[in-house]
Amino acid sequence: MKATMPTSRGEPDHEPAITFGDEIVLSPKKEVVRIFYKEMWDHADKSLIPSIFHEDFTFRGSLGPVLRGYEEFGQYIDWVAGALGEYTSDILTLVEEGNHVSGRLRFHGYHREAMFGIAPTGRHVWWFGAPTFTFDGEKVRDLWVLGDIHGLIQRLEGG
Numbered sequence: 001m002k003a004t005m006p007t008s009r010g011e012p013d014h015e016p017a018i019t020f021g022d023e024i025v026l027s028p029k030k031e032v033v034r035i036f037y038k039e040m041w042d043h044a045d046k047s048l049i050p051s052i053f054h055e056d057f058t059f060r061g062s063l064g065p066v067l068r069g070y071e072e073f074g075q076y077i078d079w080v081a082g083a084l085g086e087y088t089s090d091i092l093t094l095v096e097e098g099n100h101v102s103g104r105l106r107f108h109g110y111h112r113e114a115m116f117g118i119a120p121t122g123r124h125v126w127w128f129g130a131p132t133f134t135f136d137g138e139k140v141r142d143l144w145v146l147g148d149i150h151g152l153i154q155r156l157e158g159g
Helices: 028-041 046-052 069-083 149-156
Strands: 053-060 066-068 084-097 100-111 124-136 139-147
Touching: 028 046, 028 084, 028 100, 028 124, 028 139, 046 053, 046 069, 046 139, 053 069, 066 069, 069 084, 124 149
Parallel strands: 053 139
Antiparallel strands: 053 066, 084 100, 100 124, 124 139
């Protein structure tokens, strides 16, 4: 008998995102990661890039590209925020070890421009990502994000 891969549910895992209020005190590195996702990504605020990253930082994004520096990364933000309306990053877990902060996130938005060759559907789509930030001093030198691209493509296609 041939085994088949189970299919995922159509809705995102309902694990609640971390809510950042007065009761949560973050280390300086975790605070940079919070700013990166909740202030920069959720609002497509590219003006924050220089305060988070070294000028020649490297980025391997959850959707595949390997980029270097402010300009290339800014173009990636434009592409994601343009393709996915109301783009939001839900931080589910953050772990710090030495000069690294890693986490588990759920990214989501409304498909309003072509992605991966798939015409806009208007659907709410989501995927999980696992970032690892490498710090050099107070700023990020490298960011590597493993993303569930196959799950996202399946959702874009209506699966």
